[in-house]
Amino acid sequence: MSMLCRSAPIRSCAARLGLSxxxxxxxxxxxVARQKHTLPDLSYDYGALEPxxxxxxxxxxxxxxxxxxxxxxxxxxxxYTEALAKGDVSLQVALQPALKFNGGxxxxxxxxxxxxxxSGGGEPQGALKDAIQRDFGSFQNxxxxxxxxxxxxxGSGWGWLGYDTESGRLRIAACANQDxxxxxxxLVPLLGIDVWEHAYYLQYKNVRPDYVKAIWNVINWENVSxxxxxxxxxxxxxxxxxxxxxxxxxxxxxxxxxxxxxxxxxxxxxxxxxxxxxxxxxxxxxxxxxxxxxxxxxxxxxxxxxxxxxxxxxxxxxxxFDEAQIQTRxxxxxxxYL
Ligand SMILES: [Fe+2]
Numbered sequence: 001m002s003m004l005c006r007s008a009p010i011r012s013c014a015a016r017l018g019l020s021x022x023x024x025x026x027x028x029x030x031x032v033a034r035q036k037h038t039l040p041d042l043s044y045d046y047g048a049l050e051p052x053x054x055x056x057x058x059x060x061x062x063x064x065x066x067x068x069x070x071x072x073x074x075x076x077x078x079x080y081t082e083a084l085a086k087g088d089v090s091l092q093v094a095l096q097p098a099l100k101f102n103g104g105x106x107x108x109x110x111x112x113x114x115x116x117x118x119s120g121g122g123e124p125q126g127a128l129k130d131a132i133q134r135d136f137g138s139f140q141n142x143x144x145x146x147x148x149x150x151x152x153x154x155g156s157g158w159g160w161l162g163y164d165t166e167s168g169r170l171r172i173a174a175c176a177n178q179d180x181x182x183x184x185x186x187l188v189p190l191l192g193i194d195v196w197e198h199a200y201y202l203q204y205k206n207v208r209p210d211y212v213k214a215i216w217n218v219i220n221w222e223n224v225s226x227x228x229x230x231x232x233x234x235x236x237x238x239x240x241x242x243x244x245x246x247x248x249x250x251x252x253x254x255x256x257x258x259x260x261x262x263x264x265x266x267x268x269x270x271x272x273x274x275x276x277x278x279x280x281x282x283x284x285x286x287x288x289x290x291x292x293x294x295x296x297x298x299x300x301x302x303x304x305x306x307x308x309x310x311x312x313x314x315x316x317x318x319x320x321f322d323e324a325q326i327q328t329r330x331x332x333x334x335x336x337y338l
Contacts, residue, residue: 036074037070037073037074037077037106038070039062039063039066039067039070040110040113042058042062042113043113043114043117044116044117044118046058046059046062048118049116049118049218052214052215052217052218053116053200053203053214053215053218054202054203056202056203057198057199057200057202057203060198060202061109061194061198061199062109062113065105065109065196065198066105066106066109066110068105069101069102069105069106069109069178070102070106072098072101072102073099073102073103073105073106076095076098076099076102076103077099079091079095080092080095080099083095100178100179100180100183101177101178102178103180104177104178104179104180104183105178107180108158108178108180108181108189108192108194109194111189111192111227112192112193112194114220114223115191115192115219115220115223115224116215116218116219116220117218117219117220117222117223118218119220120217120218120219120220120221121216121217121218121219122221123139123221124139124221124224124225125221125225126225127225127228127229128221128224128225128228131169131170131228132170134169135169135170135171136170142161142170142172143216145172146159146161146172146191146193147159147209147212147213147216149172149173149174150174150193150195150212151195151208151209151212152174153174153176153195154176155176155177156176156177156195156196156197157174157175157176157177157179157195157196158174158175158178158179158181158192158193158194158195159172159173159174159192159193159195159212160172160173160174160175160181160187160189160190160191160192160193161190161191161192161224162181162182162185162187162188162189162190163187163188163190163227163228163231163232164186164187165186165188165231166186168232170190170228171185171187173185173187188227188231189227190224190227190228190231191219191224191227193212193215195208195211195212199211
């Protein structure tokens with residue numbers, strides 16, 4: 001391990017071992033200045049989420065509970081770094097629960113604060129709304145199912161809406177204690193509901209369902225949408241399929257590459273959505289079409305090794321027509337080829 005865990009590979013080695021070295025641990029192991037984790041500021045006042053979450057809860061939750069996770073994570077990472085330097089594997093293993101608990105607490109709460117907003121509530125819009133509709137049938141179904149799963153957490157824990165990068169679907173999950181969602185389930189965290197008693201007891205006493213019902217009024221759907229977008233970008237590849245040794249499909253989600261298909265060893269289609277490349281097609285080893293939307297290249301077509309058309313919109317080349325060197329027209333109106 002010591003031979004492998006140097007410089008860049010350190011983080012990946014730690015990840016394989018289920019450890020989270022964090023900035024500080026990696027920095028120390030790499031021989032550079034150590035940076036400690038810090039408590040993130042809130043973008044709103046402690047009382048801004050009232051009446052749904054009272055100021056006293058927010059103040060204690062953020063400045064005491066989250067701050068303690070940060071402090072203990074830094075202490076644990078310091079010990080882990082020393083254990084790593086000494087080659088003390090036994091101590092490294094013994095520190096893993098503390099890394100998981102305090103690292104998870106820091107990760108979870110850092111997401112949680114941004115999931116909330118004084119101007120939150122209502123219903124999500126755009127791609128998130130569409131994904132919820134697709135995976136849960138309706139926003140109300142999502143609310144009902146996520147609330148039920150969150151209220152049902154035994155003891156302390158979190159309810160989550162996560163993104164499954166394998167299937168491209170939204171998933172509801174629950175984690176115990178401070179177990180971080182992604183490290184525990186593989187799901188990318190989008191929205192977390194903290195159901196430790198410190199998150200609600202001062203205001204809601206033992207009635208956890210009332211707290212979970214109220215928190216929907218301050219959910220920052222823009223933040224949840226941004227997290228979904230980032231998760232889809234990071235894991236955008238949808239499908240690579242080979243059939244009979246021919247590539248059938250490569251697809252990227254979210255305004256990116258839609259399809260690359262090869263059949264019989266000929267490229268059939270490359271398509272990009274949203275003002276980008278629409279289609280590149282090769283059949284019989286001849287380029288049929290390259291099209292760009294929005295004031296760009298519209299079409300390049302070759303058939304039988306003869307250029308048929310190149311068209312640029314907006315003060316540029318409209319058309320070159322050359323078929324078997326019979327005719328060349330320049331410029332021509334694009335409409336004559338539509
Ligand atoms: Fe908490």
